[in-house]
Amino acid sequence: xxAWLSDNGLLLGLAVLDGLASAASIFMVAVGLNLVFGVLRIxxxxxxxxxxxGAYTAASITLFLTSHGLPVWLSFPALVVAAALVGVILGxxxxxxxxxxxxxxxxxxxxxxxxxxxxxxxxxxxLIWGVQPVSNDTPMRLxxxxxxxxxxxxxxxxAYQLFVLPGIALFTLVGLAWFMRRTLTGRVIVAxxxxxxxxxSQGIDSAKITMLTFTFGAMLAALGGxxxxxxxxxxxxxxxxxxxxxxxxxATAGLGQVEGAAIAAVMIGLGRSIAVYLEPELEVVxxxxxxxxxxxxxxxxxxxxxxxxxx
Amino acid sequence: xxxLEKVSVDIAGxxxxxxxxxxxxxxxxxxxxxxxxxxxxxxxxTLMGLLPARGGISIDGQPCTxxxxxxxxxxxxxxxxxxxxxxxxxxxxENLRLPAEVLKLPEAELKRRLEMVFxxxxxxxxxxxxxxxxxxxxxxxxxxxxxxxxxxxRAVLLDEPFQGLAPALALRYAEAxxxxxxLLPDVALLITESSPDLLRGLVEQTFVIERGEIQPAAA
Numbered sequence: 001x002x003a004w005l006s007d008n009g010l011l012l013g014l015a016v017l018d019g020l021a022s023a024a025s026i027f028m029v030a031v032g033l034n035l036v037f038g039v040l041r042i043x044x045x046x047x048x049x050x051x052x053x054g055a056y057t058a059a060s061i062t063l064f065l066t067s068h069g070l071p072v073w074l075s076f077p078a079l080v081v082a083a084a085l086v087g088v089i090l091g092x093x094x095x096x097x098x099x100x101x102x103x104x105x106x107x108x109x110x111x112x113x114x115x116x117x118x119x120x121x122x123x124x125x126x127l128i129w130g131v132q133p134v135s136n137d138t139p140m141r142l143x144x145x146x147x148x149x150x151x152x153x154x155x156x157x158x159a160y161q162l163f164v165l166p167g168i169a170l171f172t173l174v175g176l177a178w179f180m181r182r183t184l185t186g187r188v189i190v191a192x193x194x195x196x197x198x199x200x201s202q203g204i205d206s207a208k209i210t211m212l213t214f215t216f217g218a219m220l221a222a223l224g225g226x227x228x229x230x231x232x233x234x235x236x237x238x239x240x241x242x243x244x245x246x247x248x249x250x251a252t253a254g255l256g257q258v259e260g261a262a263i264a265a266v267m268i269g270l271g272r273s274i275a276v277y278l279e280p281e282l283e284v285v286x287x288x289x290x291x292x293x294x295x296x297x298x299x300x301x302x303x304x305x306x307x308x309x310x311x
Numbered sequence: 312x313x314x315l316e317k318v319s320v321d322i323a324g325x326x327x328x329x330x331x332x333x334x335x336x337x338x339x340x341x342x343x344x345x346x347x348x349x350x351x352x353x354x355x356x357t358l359m360g361l362l363p364a365r366g367g368i369s370i371d372g373q374p375c376t377x378x379x380x381x382x383x384x385x386x387x388x389x390x391x392x393x394x395x396x397x398x399x400x401x402x403x404x405e406n407l408r409l410p411a412e413v414l415k416l417p418e419a420e421l422k423r424r425l426e427m428v429f430x431x432x433x434x435x436x437x438x439x440x441x442x443x444x445x446x447x448x449x450x451x452x453x454x455x456x457x458x459x460x461x462x463x464x465r466a467v468l469l470d471e472p473f474q475g476l477a478p479a480l481a482l483r484y485a486e487a488x489x490x491x492x493x494l495l496p497d498v499a500l501l502i503t504e505s506s507p508d509l510l511r512g513l514v515e516q517t518f519v520i521e522r523g524e525i526q527p528a529a530a
Contacts, residue, residue, distance in 0.1 A: 184412050184413070187401065187405065187409065187412075188409075188413065190398065190400060190401070191398050191401075191409060194398050194399065194400065195396050195398065197361055197396070198392065198396035198397075198398070199398075200361065200380045200381050201359055201361070201380070201383070201384070201390045201392070201396075202384060202409055202410035202413060202458070202462070203381050203382075203383075203384030203385055203410050203413040203414050203462065204381055204413050205379065205381045206381065207379075
């Protein structure tokens with residue numbers, strides 16, 4: 001074991017740091033997906049497209065800023081602005097025009113509708129941003145690298161991945177937990193998620209809350225994409241791989257879990273990243289292996305609550 | 312005054328209410344008695360705007376057949392469903408406060424109503440910090456009644472409140488409803504039950520519903 005660690009320690013260290021950064025991005029997409037499922041009871045396959053559009057939009061805004069001679073530090077707020085724009089424009093549009101119309105339909109139809117939306121949004125991305133890789137590394141280059149000591153070695157790692165991404169994810173986690181528990185809007189969202197009819201009877205405009213939550217969920221997906229955009233180039237299909245990973249996180253954590261989603265995202269992010277460095281051919285399999293193993297032991301997910309039904 | 316005029320409701324294509332006429336005057340204590348599946352719960356859910364209905368529904372003369380369901384609380388209608396439907400992850404106090412907070416009642420008014428509810432159902436003060444998910448069925452019914460009273464300034468609709476209550480709790484619940492008459496004389500009560508015996512002494516008017524129709528002779 002010690003010999004293995006001394007041989008692979010550096011790689012493992014890189015994998016851990018990479019995995020945490022990747023977990024931070026997946027967490028935001030997964031928690032948004034969870035929120036949306038909670039209020040709408042629709043598994044939104046197109047959620048990954050919002051991640052991709054958030055990433056592309058962030059890249060476009062940064063390109064606009066740099067090509068117009070504006071200060072480069074603006075590329076940081078641009079990440080958040082991109083997410084807000086995508087959420088505010090696409091969120092209400094998708095919810096009102098499409099999902100609201102199918103919210104009382106069979107789950108199969110709902111799934112087909114969101115899949116169709118995913119296909120449409122994939123084509124929209126290709127129409128706007130083309131099929132060539134798009135990069136947005138300005139924020140990462142601006143912050144440079146930091147030498148992280150790992151045993152006898154030192155790993156140079158980007159400050160963006162080390163601090164900015166996990167920092168924002170942590171802020172999102174704590175902020176969201178606080179928002180849901182301590183604010184009236186948060187409690188109202190929880191009420192609608194728990195029991196829509198009971199919430200309506202208490203005077204809650206469930207339709208308005210659903211749209212608001214969907215918009216917020218869309219924003220989180222777009223923020224996940226925007227924050228991930230400086231780390232890797234965007235190519236067509238990035239939305240598909242993201243949504244599948246997010247499903248794995250949500251299923252592992254259990255539906256409706258915010259803190260649980262964070263832990264599951266770290267498990268899956270680390271698992272995937274360690275596989276990339278140590279056994280690359282397992283990269284694709286590991287997240288789903290973790291999910292399957294968890295679901296075999298706890299079908300409701302690690303932190304999910306079993307629903308009891310009176311008969 | 313709650314008024315249903317020739318109200319019909321279909322659920323999954325099957326008629327559940329057929330031309331129901333029902334009037335609940337201000338301060339009246341009215342029972343709606345019927346067997347399982349007769350349409351009692353559907354009548355209350357229709358009054359709450361939770362089901363699409365044909366016919367006329369009005370609250371204090373204000374037509375609201377097509378008004379959004381969430382507006383009922385603002386119109387002063389409180390509703391305690393048969394299965395309580397509390398928010399399990401909230402404390403009892405949060406459950407009680409929620410409808411009043413949603414209506415943006417001033418804190419002083421909210422506290423006044425809370426004290427009124429605690430006066431009527433003293434055990435709720437003790438339950439306050441507990442999670443609603445941890446309550447027994449009977450305790451949950453008490454909380455559901457308290458929650459309905461937080462916004463029910465005109466009428467409170469109680470769906471089979473005695474269903475599944477232990478005898479001691481049923482007695483306390485009935486006592487609370489009895490005290491309600493003195494405490495809130497202008498608030499109408501519409502209570503559904505499968506047996507009229509449970510409501511003896513609590514209501515002054517009883518309607519019987521059968522296969523979605525109010526029986527004329529029993530009114």
